[in-house]
């Protein structure tokens with residue numbers, strides 16, 4: 257099941273991200289990039305050794321400040337010129353794809369500062385099934401652009417990296433997380449709301465949960481809870497094997513009103529922070545909240561709902 261789900265996710269990602277490529281590029285989506293009044297300078301989208309060297313000039317971040325909502329999709333093996341460190345000089349950015357087997361590729365992010373071939377900084381992603389990259393501006397005050405890389409491994413696990421030049425401009429400061437990133441015309445990046453990402457979770461079964469994230473110096477950071485997608489028929493409500501007590505969530509947040517969901521009734525997960533709470537849809541349309549704890553050590557692995565193992569509440573379906 258895990259392989260099927262992940263493959264479906266990969267295909268979905270490929271479709272949505274392909275849609276992004278060529279749409280989120282500045283020349284086609286000017287409203288998603290630079291503010292022409294902000295002092296931005298023009299960019300040549302590709303260097304002379306690129307087959308895509310005919311890209312039109314566009315605007316990019318100024319030397320002093322970032323630009324909210326800046327997002328550029330990187331196409332494999334097509335270098336772009338973008339000033340990623342805000343020093344006023346364009347830098348050459350390449351997301352290089354090299355096949356290593358019938359199914360797998362190596363990807364290398366290569367940045368030549370100021371376009372200088374001798375001044376090269378790299379980040380490698382080895383032996384993955386597919387990879388995607390974007391240049392965005394998560395924090396418009398740090399005089400750096402973030403380069404996001406999302407890849408899926410042969411094990412069907414997604415991993416993402418965010419690379420940002422260090423202060424010395426000698427290497428990337430890179431953070432990683434086990435999430436997949438989605439940026440498309442339907443779900444565009446914005447500095448305020450970040451980017452859409454999914455993470456695999458075992459809370460009430462192995463599911464890919466969606467959130468909005470941004471990147472800080474500490475790592476990937478959620479901006480919203482993780483939401484379940486219950487639109488597919490393969491995710492039916494869970495039938496309780498024992499009573500479950502929840503707190504009703506009102507318009508202003510969780511209340512102190514307790515509600516007991518009886519054995520034999522069903523629950524449908526809505527969202528969770530994967531740390532402290534899980535919200536459920538009740539049969540009467542209201543929302544109930546229950547505390548969760550996720551234990552991940554070798555001798556104590558399990559997910560507890562209000563102190564009870566989730567497997568005691570319902571038949572839970574996990575990936576292999």
Ligand SMILES: [Ca+2]
Nearest residue numbers: 339341343345
């Ligand atoms: Ca630069």
Ligand SMILES: [Ca+2]
Nearest residue numbers: 395396400401
């Ligand atoms: Ca920034």
